[in-house]
Amino acid sequence: MKDILRVPMFTLMLFCLVAIAFVTIYILVARHHKFAARLEKIFVGILFFTITSSSGVTPMIFQKLHPNIFSNLKTTAPTIISQLAIYSGMIIILVPRLSKTTKNLVNVAIKWILGDGFFCLFLLMMTISGLWSQTPELSYRGILTMWAITLVSMYVGKQYSWLEIYGLLRWLSCLLALWGVVQTNPSSDGCWTGILSHKNPFSFQMANTASLWILYAAKEKKYRYLSLFITLIALVGLQKGCSGASRILTVILITFWVYLSVLKRLPVKWAFLCFLLFLVGSICIAIVVLNNLEAIVVDGLKKDMTLTGRTNFWPLIIDRINHNSPIFGYGMAGFWQSWRGLEDPAYGIIDVKSGFVPPHSHNGFIDILCELGWGGLLLFIFSFFNNIFRGIKYLIKENFPESALALYLLTFILMTNMTEGGLLAIGTYWCYYVVLSVKLSLDTTAKDHQH
Numbered sequence: 001m002k003d004i005l006r007v008p009m010f011t012l013m014l015f016c017l018v019a020i021a022f023v024t025i026y027i028l029v030a031r032h033h034k035f036a037a038r039l040e041k042i043f044v045g046i047l048f049f050t051i052t053s054s055s056g057v058t059p060m061i062f063q064k065l066h067p068n069i070f071s072n073l074k075t076t077a078p079t080i081i082s083q084l085a086i087y088s089g090m091i092i093i094l095v096p097r098l099s100k101t102t103k104n105l106v107n108v109a110i111k112w113i114l115g116d117g118f119f120c121l122f123l124l125m126m127t128i129s130g131l132w133s134q135t136p137e138l139s140y141r142g143i144l145t146m147w148a149i150t151l152v153s154m155y156v157g158k159q160y161s162w163l164e165i166y167g168l169l170r171w172l173s174c175l176l177a178l179w180g181v182v183q184t185n186p187s188s189d190g191c192w193t194g195i196l197s198h199k200n201p202f203s204f205q206m207a208n209t210a211s212l213w214i215l216y217a218a219k220e221k222k223y224r225y226l227s228l229f230i231t232l233i234a235l236v237g238l239q240k241g242c243s244g245a246s247r248i249l250t251v252i253l254i255t256f257w258v259y260l261s262v263l264k265r266l267p268v269k270w271a272f273l274c275f276l277l278f279l280v281g282s283i284c285i286a287i288v289v290l291n292n293l294e295a296i297v298v299d300g301l302k303k304d305m306t307l308t309g310r311t312n313f314w315p316l317i318i319d320r321i322n323h324n325s326p327i328f329g330y331g332m333a334g335f336w337q338s339w340r341g342l343e344d345p346a347y348g349i350i351d352v353k354s355g356f357v358p359p360h361s362h363n364g365f366i367d368i369l370c371e372l373g374w375g376g377l378l379l380f381i382f383s384f385f386n387n388i389f390r391g392i393k394y395l396i397k398e399n400f401p402e403s404a405l406a407l408y409l410l411t412f413i414l415m416t417n418m419t420e421g422g423l424l425a426i427g428t429y430w431c432y433y434v435v436l437s438v439k440l441s442l443d444t445t446a447k448d449h450q451h
Helices: 008-031 033-050 060-065 067-071 077-093 095-101 105-115 117-132 136-159 162-182 199-219 221-241 244-263 268-292 294-301 310-324 338-343 364-397 402-416 428-450
Strands: none
Touching: 008 033, 008 077, 008 095, 033 060, 033 095, 033 136, 033 162, 060 077, 067 077, 067 136, 077 095, 105 117, 105 136, 105 428, 117 136, 117 364, 136 428, 162 199, 162 221, 162 402, 162 428, 199 221, 199 244, 199 402, 221 244, 244 268, 244 364, 244 402, 268 364, 268 402, 310 364, 364 402, 364 428, 402 428
């Protein structure tokens, strides 16, 4: 193929074909509103699918599209230029649509600041964290990349309805499940990883798929058999993924829909309290099953008694932060830097019992602590509780189940980031949080004005 591309005539013909296709699609976008909207959803879907979970999907074409190449100091210039060309091309094609849909972005930003000021302060802290980073170039690369996916997520939260977001989540999860059972990629212990880098994120995504599609089966009789088939595929992937935490998460997420349908009938304050009790109860159940009940853990879920060693090195990470940089942390991408050897801020953090050297915290909230300190973590926690309260208000006022989607995403993000990272990373956990934060800011503000 490379030899063919070196032939000038073939290269010229290929360039002309691409140019003709580009202009044709541009004209269609400019003239047909529905086509433009569908193409935009496809582009958003491609991005979100590419950055699934915290590390993205593994097929080579998507690895080349993953925005994290911008934050990698080893990425070559041709790779960066080619990816910039692809994403710039997508934006240019959508210019006729974006010129109409982005007119009120300033008002959206203002409403977002008013609705979720804690998260906006968190974003400000993230943006300037390169000032105190030991590796500022790496930090600023990460910050710019995070802002790129943040702007896309902000646009999705502004432009798409909850019903459209629900549909996007369903079909992306369906694609992950179907592709994952076709390309199982078993690890050395025989557990499936699908098209993700590890069995744990794969299993979490299967739990997400099963819970989304079993709800759709209950609500849409027309597509019930299709929904149940996809649910079954996801449950097979879940079983083969060998993740005890994901099995517990599946039960929690499916129970979640039933619980919220009851919660919807309560006053806001009581619903808020009951939802917090549900989260606390879910976390306690997960800890008890995974950490205390040896008969279940060791024999049934195939886990050790320390969350696979996580509780052995979590205190070491927290002590390191408290000793060296408690308020502001080490800046974006500034803590886990094994390539620096003895100068690595995380040097010496190890699970003594197994000899495992963690590449990250295996906890999204501790990762925030590493990079933005207790100041950043507290801002995020305040934002999280604020969004729970706003999500409860929206749940009670609007139609179920779309009105429950924000609370569902918050629960999914919380539960998955208790034992895995990715909350403050170039991935869908971050994107979903930005989407729900913006969406709730706009929807709850509108409803408050109406009432």
